Amino acid sequence: MMNQKKIAGEKACEWIKDGMIVGLGTGSTVYYTIEKLGDMVAKGLQITGVATSEETAKQAEKLGIPLKSLNDVTEIDVTIDGADEIDADFQGIKGGGGALLREKMVANASLKNIWVVSEEKLVRNLGEFPLPLEVIPFGWKQIQRELEKDDIETNLRKQSSGEVYVTNNGNYILDIVNQTFTDTAMWQEKLAQIPGVVEHGLFLDYVDMIICGKANGEIELIKK
The missing domain is CATH 3.40.50.1360 (Rossmann fold)
Known part of the structure; x- marks a missing residue:
C-alpha cells in the first residue's frame, strides 16, 4: 500500500x-x-x-x-x-x-x-480522536473536576513509561474522550473560559x- x-x-x-x-x-x-x-x-x-x-x-x-x-x-x-x-x-x-x-x-x-x-x-464529525487541552500543572485536577461537572470525561496524558506527559512549554495535557464536537464554536468558547486551560486542540x-x-x-x- x-x-x-x-x-x-x-x-x-x-x-x-x-x-x-x-x-x-x-x-x-x-x-x-x-x-x-x-x-x-x-x-x-x-x-x-x-x-x-x-x-x-x-x-x-x-x-x-x-x-x-x-x-x-x-x-x-x-x-x-x-x-x-x-x-x-x-x-x-x-x-x-x-x-x-x-x-x-x-x-x-x-x-x-x-x-x-x-x-x-x-471525518464527518470531530471527536473520535480525543481533544487535547494544554493545562498548567498547578491545579490540573481542578480543571478535570470542573469538566466532570458537565459530564465531560478527560484523561491525563502519560508517556509509555507511565510518567506524566509534559509539553515543550512545561504544561500537562488533558485529553477529552467519548465526546462528539458538533457545535465547535460553543466548545471553543466554553473551554476558553476555564482558568488554567492554556489552549485547546480545536483549530x-x-x-x-x-x-x-x-x-x-x-x-x-x-x-x-
Whole structure:
C-alpha cells in the first residue's frame, strides 16, 4: 500500500518558494515535508523555518534548514502541518503530538495554512480522536473536576513509561474522550473560559487547503 503520509507530506513542498518564511508543523506526516525541504535546501532553496516543537526544530537543524523563533518574524508565508481530524467544514482537531499551543500560535501568524493528512483523518464529525487541552500543572485536577461537572470525561496524558506527559512549554495535557464536537464554536468558547486551560486542540477556521494522500497513491487537494 502506498505511504499516504509520505505522498501528502512531499506534495506540500510544491507551495514553498525561494525567500519564504515557512511554518514547520509537528507529526508523522509533516515529517516527510521537512525531509523533502531538507533536500530542496541542500539543492539551493533559500527559506527560513519556524518550528512548532523542539522535535521539529531538531529535525530541521539536522537537515540544514535555517530557523528563526516566532518572536523574530513578523508573519509567516505558509505553514505546513498535520491534523488528527478534519470535518467537512474545514474544522479540525490537532495536538496528538502535544504541540497544539505552538502549532496554533504559528498558524495564527501565517498567511496560508496547508494541512497534510492521510485519508482516514477526514471525518464527518470531530471527536473520535480525543481533544487535547494544554493545562498548567498547578491545579490540573481542578480543571478535570470542573469538566466532570458537565459530564465531560478527560484523561491525563502519560508517556509509555507511565510518567506524566509534559509539553515543550512545561504544561500537562488533558485529553477529552467519548465526546462528539458538533457545535465547535460553543466548545471553543466554553473551554476558553476555564482558568488554567492554556489552549485547546480545536483549530477552527485556520486551514486554507488540505492535501490528502490516499491508499491508492492518488493525492486529493481540498480547497475552501
